[in-house]
Amino acid sequence: MAKHVWNFVYSPQSLVSRFYKSKYFQNTHILQAKASPGSSFIWQGIITARNEVLKGYRWILGDGNSINCTQDPWLIGKGDFKVDQTRAYADNNMVVSQLFLQGERKWDAHKVVSIFSNSDANLILSMRIPDLPSMDRLAWAHSTNGKYSVKMGYHLWHNHHVGFGSVVQSKGWTRLWKLDLPHKTKLFLWRFCRNNIPLKSRLSTKGVHIPVDCPMCTSEVEDLRHLFFQCPFALACWSYYGAAYAMSTEDSASGWLLFKLDTCSSEEILLIVTVLWGIWFFRNKKVWENKRVTADIAMSWSAKTISDWKEARDKHAAQVVSKLSVRISPTVKWKKPDYGVYKLNVDAAIKLGEISFSMGLVLRDHSGTLVAGKTICKLMVSSVFEAEATAILEGLQWLINMTVDKVIIESDSFLSVKALQNSQENLLEVGNILSACRSILDSRPEFSVSFVKRQANRVAHVAARIPCSLNCQNIFSTPPSLLLEPLLYDLSY
Numbered sequence: 001m002a003k004h005v006w007n008f009v010y011s012p013q014s015l016v017s018r019f020y021k022s023k024y025f026q027n028t029h030i031l032q033a034k035a036s037p038g039s040s041f042i043w044q045g046i047i048t049a050r051n052e053v054l055k056g057y058r059w060i061l062g063d064g065n066s067i068n069c070t071q072d073p074w075l076i077g078k079g080d081f082k083v084d085q086t087r088a089y090a091d092n093n094m095v096v097s098q099l100f101l102q103g104e105r106k107w108d109a110h111k112v113v114s115i116f117s118n119s120d121a122n123l124i125l126s127m128r129i130p131d132l133p134s135m136d137r138l139a140w141a142h143s144t145n146g147k148y149s150v151k152m153g154y155h156l157w158h159n160h161h162v163g164f165g166s167v168v169q170s171k172g173w174t175r176l177w178k179l180d181l182p183h184k185t186k187l188f189l190w191r192f193c194r195n196n197i198p199l200k201s202r203l204s205t206k207g208v209h210i211p212v213d214c215p216m217c218t219s220e221v222e223d224l225r226h227l228f229f230q231c232p233f234a235l236a237c238w239s240y241y242g243a244a245y246a247m248s249t250e251d252s253a254s255g256w257l258l259f260k261l262d263t264c265s266s267e268e269i270l271l272i273v274t275v276l277w278g279i280w281f282f283r284n285k286k287v288w289e290n291k292r293v294t295a296d297i298a299m300s301w302s303a304k305t306i307s308d309w310k311e312a313r314d315k316h317a318a319q320v321v322s323k324l325s326v327r328i329s330p331t332v333k334w335k336k337p338d339y340g341v342y343k344l345n346v347d348a349a350i351k352l353g354e355i356s357f358s359m360g361l362v363l364r365d366h367s368g369t370l371v372a373g374k375t376i377c378k379l380m381v382s383s384v385f386e387a388e389a390t391a392i393l394e395g396l397q398w399l400i401n402m403t404v405d406k407v408i409i410e411s412d413s414f415l416s417v418k419a420l421q422n423s424q425e426n427l428l429e430v431g432n433i434l435s436a437c438r439s440i441l442d443s444r445p446e447f448s449v450s451f452v453k454r455q456a457n458r459v460a461h462v463a464a465r466i467p468c469s470l471n472c473q474n475i476f477s478t479p480p481s482l483l484l485e486p487l488l489y490d491l492s493y
């Protein structure tokens with residue numbers, strides 16, 4: 001049923017969509033359509049499903065003409081993507097484009113500040129308005145490609161109506177025990193899916209009287225969603241692999257993992273497990289030994305533990321499954337391109353709570369010599385994924401204007417490179433960036449994009465962190481002092 005609703009939104013020309021539209025919502029949008037007492041059972045079912053779907057969609061800003069600024073979910077940075085209506089002085093029909101400066105694609109800061117609460121106004125002003133005008137579009141907020149899937153809809157529905165106190169039927173359970181991982185890691189995953197990890201908040205409901213604050217940041221209650229997805233430490237761990245998993249306040253973390261176990265490729269699962277396991281291990285280090293490590297160390301440790309285990313257990317099997325473990329083992333280095341080929345390493349740096357993010361692009365030739373580099377600072381985007389994809393796009397746009405033949409672009413964002421390779425449509429903001437990348441790649445077959453481990457992308461990683469102010473672009477052909485060490489390191493054996 002929910003699938004029907006999305007078909008109405010995205011395939012309004014299909015026979016079924018046209019049939020229902022003419023019958024039930026001729027003059028309005030499916031999202032405003034109503035069920036009347038006499039309507040068919042199927043139609044009533046669709047309306048019920050529609051109400052479920054409504055909980056999972058958000059608007060992606062285009063021209064701002066279709067988004068009601070006080071009623072619709074559109075504001076990035078809010079769990080429900082909505083402005084605080086009780087503190088907004090706007091009339092009920094105001095659309096987002098009315099917040100732009102007349103005839104421009106910029107926010108009318110004065111207007112925004114006078115209408116919304118301070119925190120909402122700040123979020124709005126830090127949202128990027130796409131440079132090219134396009135229609136506003138609806139996307140499903142709970143997937144990395146913005147598309148609705150029946151499975152995910154069911155999973156959300158289940159969260160709302162059943163909760164995860166009961167055990168969900170899912171193929172994820174079977175998959176979990178078949179994973180090629182240490183037994184204690186599997187046990188950890190199993191407890192995670194059962195929402196049975198001994199976190200402080202959980203122990204406190206069992207009558208254990210302890211403070212419930214998160215041991216990593218001490219500023220929030222420690223529950224699954226916070227510790228593994230929202231805590232600054234968790235965010236740093238995920239971004240180490242260029243992965244971003246948005247989780248709204250309505251998601252249950254345990255259900256999310258079970259769902260991933262059911263639906264993801266084994267590579268993506270290995271990535272997820274590596275991050276969760278590393279967070280959990282170092283959370284315990286902090287609680288029991290008061291030891292603190294950076295996300296980089298936690299993630300290298302976790303990847304190494306899993307790959308060492310595989311190696312020790314079965315050398316032959318380790319070779320078979322080494323695709324990802326090679327990629328995440330911490331000893332990998334940057335490689336010079338072949339003669340006549342150039343390599344452009346790109347990376348994005350995001351600091352939490354900042355209104356901007358920066359990118360570093362470093363172009364080298366077959367001898368590993370720096371040809372040119374660039375740092376760019378832009379207004380913040382909706383996710384780490386989008387920031388990393390933007391860095392790839394900046395790289396491609398830069399290369400177009402250069403006289404270089406064959407260039408390999410290397411990024412350590414697994415999601416971005418994968419998305420570019422499988423060329424699936426993405427409805428979120430990042431979709432605009434990905435399609436801009438694709439159109440350049442299609443017209444310039446001598447450019448290619450590939451994934452590298454973060455350790456092999458150190459030069460770009462450091463370049464992206466060279467201080468740079470908003471909207472500035474610096475191009476250099478002699479390396480800035482900060483880059484000397486990583487450039488030399490890449491040339492060493």
Ligand SMILES: [Zn+2]
Pocket residue numbers: 214215216217218219220226227230231232233
């Ligand atoms: Zn925390």
